[in-house]
Amino acid sequence: MADVAGAAFAALLPVAQEATAIARRIVREHAPRAVTEKGERDIVTDVDLAVEDAVRTFLARETPNIGLLGEEHGRTGGADGEPWWVLDPVDGTANLACGIPLCAVSLGLVWEGRAVVAVIDLPFLDTGYTATEGAGAFCDGERIRASGHSAPADAVVSIGDFAVGEGADAKNRVRLDLLGRLGARVRRIRMLGTAAIDLAWTAHGKLDAAVILANRPWDTAAGVLLVREAGGVVLDRDGSPHSVDSSATIAVAPGLREHIMLEVAHAYGIE
CATH class of the missing domain: 3.40.190.80 (D-Maltodextrin-Binding Protein; domain 2)
Known part of the structure; x- marks a missing residue:
């Protein structure tokens, strides 16, 4: 059963990559024009909202039975005990609003308390990271490894x-x-x-x-x-x-x- 589930989740990696590609285009092509305070020293821009709306629409069409938790609009769809998407449309909003190019789109598929599919896209650095559980981690298709330092x-x-x-x-x-x-x-x-x-x-x-x-x-x-x-x-x-x-x-x-x-x-x- 675990192998079957793993194969099914791995098949969703291209869907996640396409979703973050949509997000990348929006982030790169639209500078923030509206910045709103949503909490104490916590902001959201029109770009965050546009990305989340676009990704939600895409994933609802491609994976209608999988719910989604997004930073800006909360959790919608899905059922208890089932996998769910989790999205940060722009992680590093304060950087984006200041013109600092360190920001990312983060999309994961969570099942049983852990992510089993992951895509992190760095729009301004033209870099994409991907992983599926049990299959390794990659940067633009090249296998990556954590540091070997011990001191x-x-x-x-x-x-x-x-x-x-x-x-x-x-x-x-x-x-x-x-x-x-x-x-x-x-x-x-x-x-x-x-x-x-x-x-x-x-x-x-x-x-x-x-x-x-x-x-x-x-x-x-x-x-x-x-x-x-x-x-x-x-x-x-x-x-x-x-x-x-x-x-x-x-x-x-x-x-x-x-x-x-x-x-x-x-x-x-x-x-």
Whole structure:
């Protein structure tokens, strides 16, 4: 049964790639003209909305029995226990709005708490990442692998955005503590402003770890599969395997797992 399901999911990869190709064209051809506050220091642009609308329309036609969770319009369609698409139409909206070309379209197919198909497209970098469960991770058709580094002094680590909204002060004290701990040990810290690129580049070995102390499925589901299929490890903050219900998303090259998780544990006061 698992093999049958895996083959069925793999057959949906071209559908996911076509959906993100539609999204790429919209992002590249339409500069943001309207920027709206949807929460405290949280924005959405007309491009985000146009991408989500276009991808929803396409996937509803191509896969009418599969529901979709999108960042901008929530979850529609599908049934409990069935696979569902999860979409971030533009991950890195603040970057896009400022003209910074680090943004991504992230689309995953989630089943039983994990992504089984993943596509992350970087429109302005002309780069596409893909993975299906059990079949490896790829960048523009070429197999990719996570970093082989094992010494913290060799590691480049990406940190996710700081928290906003209710409870942000307490959450950000943890982030600042972790930033200080890692900054004293690793080669460099980076904050790219997009979880999808953090995870895709960890899968590709460009980064040695991505520490994202949050877990919104549209941001992370596709990238988590990429990292795992590239030989990396993805964990929750307590060291348990990551799922769509995890509280954090910590992706790391295998040789650095203990080093990174030790610093995470210290920052959270976990013994």
